[in-house]
Amino acid sequence: MSKKLLILPGDGIGPEVMAVVRRVIDWMDKRRGVSFDVEEGLVGGASIDAHGVPVTDEVVEKALAADAVLLGAVGGPKWDNLDFARKPERGLLRLRKDLELFANLRPAMCFDALVDASTLKPELVRGLDIMIVRELTGGVYFGEPRGIEDLGNGIRRGINTQVYTTPEIIRVARVAFELAGKRGGRLTSVEKANVMESGVLWREEVSKLGAEEYPDIALDHMYADNCAMQLVRAPKQFDVIVTDNLFGDILSDAAAMLTGSLGMLPSASLGAEENGRRRALYEPVHGSAPDIAGQDKANPMATLLSFSMALRYSFDLGGEADLIEGAVEDVLAAGLRTADIQEPGKPAVTTTAMADALIAALDKRTA
Numbered sequence: 621m622s623k624k625l626l627i628l629p630g631d632g633i634g635p636e637v638m639a640v641v642r643r644v645i646d647w648m649d650k651r652r653g654v655s656f657d658v659e660e661g662l663v664g665g666a667s668i669d670a671h672g673v674p675v676t677d678e679v680v681e682k683a684l685a686a687d688a689v690l691l692g693a694v695g696g697p698k699w700d701n702l703d704f705a706r707k708p709e710r711g712l713l714r715l716r717k718d719l720e721l722f723a724n725l726r727p728a729m730c731f732d733a734l735v736d737a738s739t740l741k742p743e744l745v746r747g748l749d750i751m752i753v754r755e756l757t758g759g760v761y762f763g764e765p766r767g768i769e770d771l772g773n774g775i776r777r778g779i780n781t782q783v784y785t786t787p788e789i790i791r792v793a794r795v796a797f798e799l800a801g802k803r804g805g806r807l808t809s810v811e812k813a814n815v816m817e818s819g820v821l822w823r824e825e826v827s828k829l830g831a832e833e834y835p836d837i838a839l840d841h842m843y844a845d846n847c848a849m850q851l852v853r854a855p856k857q858f859d860v861i862v863t864d865n866l867f868g869d870i871l872s873d874a875a876a877m878l879t880g881s882l883g884m885l886p887s888a889s890l891g892a893e894e895n896g897r898r899r900a901l902y903e904p905v906h907g908s909a910p911d912i913a914g915q916d917k918a919n920p921m922a923t924l925l926s927f928s929m930a931l932r933y934s935f936d937l938g939g940e941a942d943l944i945e946g947a948v949e950d951v952l953a954a955g956l957r958t959a960d961i962q963e964p965g966k967p968a969v970t971t972t973a974m975a976d977a978l979i980a981a982l983d984k985r986t987a
């Protein structure tokens with residue numbers, strides 16, 4: 621059976637880190653007999669430059685037809701002044717929306733070798749393994765009405781709408797309950813039910829679903845502001861967190877930084893399961909890092925680990941995913957570090973050197 625993978629490198633460091641994944645894909649083809657039907661396309665600023673839009677209909681069609689999409693990063697100063705509808709980020713948002721990728725899985729785990737790269741005390745983060753499930757196609761990101769109105773007399777009003785329906789809450793909560801069942805059995809649902817009706821509804825629906833279908837999962841509820849505080853106070857109290865689009869955006873950045881580097885963290889965005897297949901897009905949590913783009917400095921690990929999530933969730937290749945994750949740990953344990961996770965007094969290596977070491981580690985593990 622062919623495995624259709626659409627690769628969208630995007631902007632900034634996107635193409636550099638994706639080149640490392642391409643090397644691993646070639647390695648898998650040659651050494652493991654696992655091959656993919658790979659296509660590449662443009663997204664973000666790269667697509668704006670070539671076609672005037674952040675993503676073309678053709679690329680969206682290809683994404684809909686693929687078994688999985690792997691995306692690098694979008695955006696950069698070159699496109700900052702475009703109007704809102706044409707910004708690089710809209711390409712990503714359109715893909716999420718058109719593919720109906722409502723569940724965004726953002727693991728925050730601390731690699732042993734990187735405990736000291738965290739800004740928190742080592743004992744707070746050693747062994748950290750949190751999964752944030754962020755709702756990705758609803759809430760204030762897409763709610764109507766939205767816009768900027770002119771009220772006259774030089775006064776304007778900006779409007780966005782936070783809105784959730786019960787099916788939107790239930791489907792993402794279900795993904796989170798299922799994940800909790802496969803992990804530590806604990807789920808924290810996060811909203812602001814103290815000030816928002818959408819939060820009250822969120823809490824009610826998650827509670828009901830938990831009581832009816834997941835009685836074995838230990839469910840608790842937390843306000844988003846408290847959750848932000850708890851994440852930096854005692855992050856290991858969490859197993860799985862489920863929350864809305866905006867809170868998830870913010871809390872997942874905070875959780876990511878606990879681990880020492882955004883450059884290490886992958887994510888998966890999943891749609892509904894239909895005929896045994898789930899639409900899925902995988903991308904690193906970090907952005908396009910224009911300040912270091914083109915300098916062979918970027919950390920390729922987050923994108924490589926995103927590919928490994930694709931192997932696990934979309935292609936049922938858990939063994940190959942283990943292999944890649946093992947190679948990542950080998951490289952870190954050997955002390956290789958790109959600048960973002962550099963240790964004081966030790967040199968930083970290039971993206972290329974990191975990739976060479978990864979391939980060598982893969983060779984060694986399969987020798």
Ligand code: IPM
Pocket residue numbers: 709712713869
């Ligand atoms: C993220 C990013 C995006 C978001 C931007 C690039 C639109 O911050 O994936 O977390 O806000 O969702």
Ligand code: MG
Pocket residue numbers: 869870873
């Ligand atoms: Mg974000």
